Amino acid sequence: YCAGPLINPSESAATEILAEAIEQAGFTTFLPHRDGFLYGAIVPDLTKAGYPLEVARWLARQAIFALDVYQVLVTCDGTVVNLNGRVPDEGAVVEGAMAWTVGKAVVLFKDDARSKIDGLDNPLVAGLGGFRLVNHSEDVPRALTRALAEYPPQPLQVGSLPSPTRQVVEGGERLFESYRADNAEELIRSIIEVFD
DSSP: OOEEOSSSSSHHEEEEEHHHHHHHTTTOOOHHHSSSSSSSHHHHHHHTOOHHHHHHHHHHHHHHHHHHIIIIIIOOOOEEEESSSSOOOHHHHHHHHHHHTTTTTEEEEOOOOOSSSSTBOOHHHHHHGGTTTTTSSGGGHHHHHHHHHHSOOOOGGGSSSSSHHHHHHHHHHHHHHHHHHHHHHHHHHHHHHHOO
């Protein structure tokens, strides 16, 4: 799972460079804005299905959350977190924390000199990657290989998750299956059935 800021094209491109480096080393990646569905794409479909704009936004946000939680916790063996920015992207930090919490490999990437505490990153963020930072995109695959050796992939027992988390993961799985079928109508139907 490639986590990072996606607010503007340059931020998205930076995370895409990390995904490309990882893929060239033989890994399969999940890049949310490339491999998932986009908020701006599903909100109009939900309004066409008869939902008021505010309700459509609410459904879309839940769907994106569920898909990303499912990807981080179930389908991906590790997470690469792009920490670039004045402060790390809050979504990327959450994704890294979820992966770390369930014992998955976490690699922290940062080639940005900005930091908040005495020239160092917040210890609650840096600790997710064992206080190791990768500073060059070409070094990310090697760091990921090392992290996966330290934290070998283990299947997550979804049934052992707390009920709210399990429900989100199960909803994310259903949405991912609908999305993979490449049928927009089926995806919207699944979002409505899962979250309405």
